[in-house]
Amino acid sequence: MSFWLIVNCFPPLFISFCQTYAEQKAPNSEWKIVWGLVILGLSVTCWVYCYMRNNVYDAMLPATITKEYQEAVVSRWKLPPDDQFFTY
Numbered sequence: 001m002s003f004w005l006i007v008n009c010f011p012p013l014f015i016s017f018c019q020t021y022a023e024q025k026a027p028n029s030e031w032k033i034v035w036g037l038v039i040l041g042l043s044v045t046c047w048v049y050c051y052m053r054n055n056v057y058d059a060m061l062p063a064t065i066t067k068e069y070q071e072a073v074v075s076r077w078k079l080p081p082d083d084q085f086f087t088y
Contacts, residue, residue: 063069
């Protein structure tokens, strides 16, 4: 049986799947899926950032970053008197 004979016998089946140009160019809901995935990605990124900031970075800070240690280091420096600062 040839293809054209099948087409001529059952034209409503083939016509029902055709779309006009306006129907093809009509807006669809694909943008909603894209924006949903973008917002989901941003949300996951924010949650990972909050977890890393609270649980990972606090444990990794060295003791030399504390204010007390920095003040102790500055107090051990041997600075010249103010009137002899530019004599070097």
